[in-house]
Amino acid sequence: MHIMLTPEEQVQALMLFKTKKIEKRKYLLPSGDISRNIYFVDKGCLRMFYTDQDAQEHTVCFYPENWWAIDTVSFFKEKPAMYSLQALEDSEVYHITLPRLEALFVKVPKFERFFRILTQNGFDMYERRVTSSLSKSATARYLEFRKQYPGLELRIAQKHIASYVGITAVFLSMMRKDKNL
Amino acid sequence: MHIMLTPEEQVQALMLFKTKKIEKRKYLLPSGDISRNIYFVDKGCLRMFYTDQDAQEHTVCFYPENWWAIDTVSFFKEKPAMYSLQALEDSEVYHITLPRLEALFVKVPKFERFFRILTQNGFDMYERRVTSSLSKSATARYLEFRKQYPGLELRIAQKHIASYVGITAVFLSMMRKDKNL
DNA sequence: CGTCTATTTGAATGTACTCAAAAGCGGTGG
DNA sequence: CCACCGCTTTTGAGTACATTCAAATAGACG
Numbered sequence: 155m156h157i158m159l160t161p162e163e164q165v166q167a168l169m170l171f172k173t174k175k176i177e178k179r180k181y182l183l184p185s186g187d188i189s190r191n192i193y194f195v196d197k198g199c200l201r202m203f204y205t206d207q208d209a210q211e212h213t214v215c216f217y218p219e220n221w222w223a224i225d226t227v228s229f230f231k232e233k234p235a236m237y238s239l240q241a242l243e244d245s246e247v248y249h250i251t252l253p254r255l256e257a258l259f260v261k262v263p264k265f266e267r268f269f270r271i272l273t274q275n276g277f278d279m280y281e282r283r284v285t286s287s288l289s290k291s292a293t294a295r296y297l298e299f300r301k302q303y304p305g306l307e308l309r310i311a312q313k314h315i316a317s318y319v320g321i322t323a324v325f326l327s328m329m330r331k332d333k334n335l
Numbered sequence: 336m337h338i339m340l341t342p343e344e345q346v347q348a349l350m351l352f353k354t355k356k357i358e359k360r361k362y363l364l365p366s367g368d369i370s371r372n373i374y375f376v377d378k379g380c381l382r383m384f385y386t387d388q389d390a391q392e393h394t395v396c397f398y399p400e401n402w403w404a405i406d407t408v409s410f411f412k413e414k415p416a417m418y419s420l421q422a423l424e425d426s427e428v429y430h431i432t433l434p435r436l437e438a439l440f441v442k443v444p445k446f447e448r449f450f451r452i453l454t455q456n457g458f459d460m461y462e463r464r465v466t467s468s469l470s471k472s473a474t475a476r477y478l479e480f481r482k483q484y485p486g487l488e489l490r491i492a493q494k495h496i497a498s499y500v501g502i503t504a505v506f507l508s509m510m511r512k513d514k515n516l
Numbered sequence: 517c518g519t520c521t522a523t524t525t526g527a528a529t530g531t532a533c534t535c536a537a538a539a540g541c542g543g544t545g546g
Numbered sequence: 547c548c549a550c551c552g553c554t555t556t557t558g559a560g561t562a563c564a565t566t567c568a569a570a571t572a573g574a575c576g
Contacts, residue, residue: 251566289393289466325533423532520573528566529566531564538558544552
């Protein structure tokens with residue numbers, strides 16, 4: 155979910171948010187908990203991931219600076235999260251709870267639209283991800299990752315990139331060597 | 336997107352909808368057009384699919400009876416659809432345009448919530464599909480399809496199932512034979 | 517019935533995975 | 547500051563899963 159507010163809108167909104175620092179490797183949301191907050195990443199980088207029956211992790215999304223991180227389903231439906239949200243670098247985030255968000259909607263109705271668009275952008279992203287994961291090769295998917303998150307490959311572990319692209323860390327390493335990526 | 340209204344709510348809503356019959360293989364929405372309608376499937380079955388650069392089709396979702404079919408992004412953002420919507424059987428659908436839907440929201444505010452949930456369910460479905468396409472074997476994905484759409488494998492072409500599962504029709508055929516699926 | 521498309525079958529190929537071992541790197545404690 | 551430990555990445559060999567191409571069979575529809 156990636157969207158920009160004008161600077162003054164950001165100020166208005168951020169007044170209602172709290173801030174939080176979170177260390178590398180720590181969790182903002184462990185899966186199974188109900189996601190009580192939406193996060194806006196100010197510094198650092200988060201990832202959302204899912205752990206399958208074989209204890210394999212699958213990264214659904216990265217959230218570097220200026221991204222909004224949320225488990226939409228857990229947050230709005232108030233049900234236990236299927237995903238975990240973890241810091242990949244020492245990070246600083248703004249966050250807001252659902253009741254305060256609803257207060258914000260009443261105060262500044264414009265944000266209702268903003269969050270609808272946010273949800274739709276997330277939707278859009280998932281649609282693209284479904285089609286690409288079903289139709290494209292590992293190499294193409296890795297190049298899409300590079301395009302989606304320029305420079306991020308220098309900041310985070312390859313195993314996390316591999317878990318996003320849907321391949322093993324070993325295969326990613328070989329691919330990068332063979333094709334100079 | 337799969338959700339049920341109570342019978343009386345359905346009646347209320349469907350009064351504002353129009354009906355349409357659509358023949359097998361015909362399109363309700365060709366990709367590139369703006370999706371002006373949301374469809375509710377009364378009889379038959381639709382599919383939404385995406386055609387890639389190599390002219391390969393990838394089915395994103397099937398919509399048998401009682402499913403809501405919509406290209407969320409195209410419909411709400413009024414931008415050209417990335418997807419096509421096609422009938423797989425002779426079908427009958429209810430449909431409504433965005434202006435009339437907004438009128439419905441004013442008249443029966445409850446539907447705003449209903450459509451938010453509809454969108455969230457779609458979101459939920461996409462999330463599951465992303466994780467399963469990235470983490471599960473072709474066989475597991477096929478079994479998921481069977482569970483998601485009981486009996487549908489008897490009604491529609493295997494090549495469409497293959498394009499949903501993300502494998503070739505040839506491989507699906509071999510898989511079903513080898514493992515008695 | 518004939519034509520067109522979908523499905524099945526088989527062989528050869530390619531893509532990505534597992535297992536295993538070695539090398540690299542980062543954080544911690546002495 | 548350095549040495550060590552643990553985790554990540556690289557490298558290699560062998561394997562499994564899924565694809566392509568081709569040809570034969572089966573089914574759908576006019």
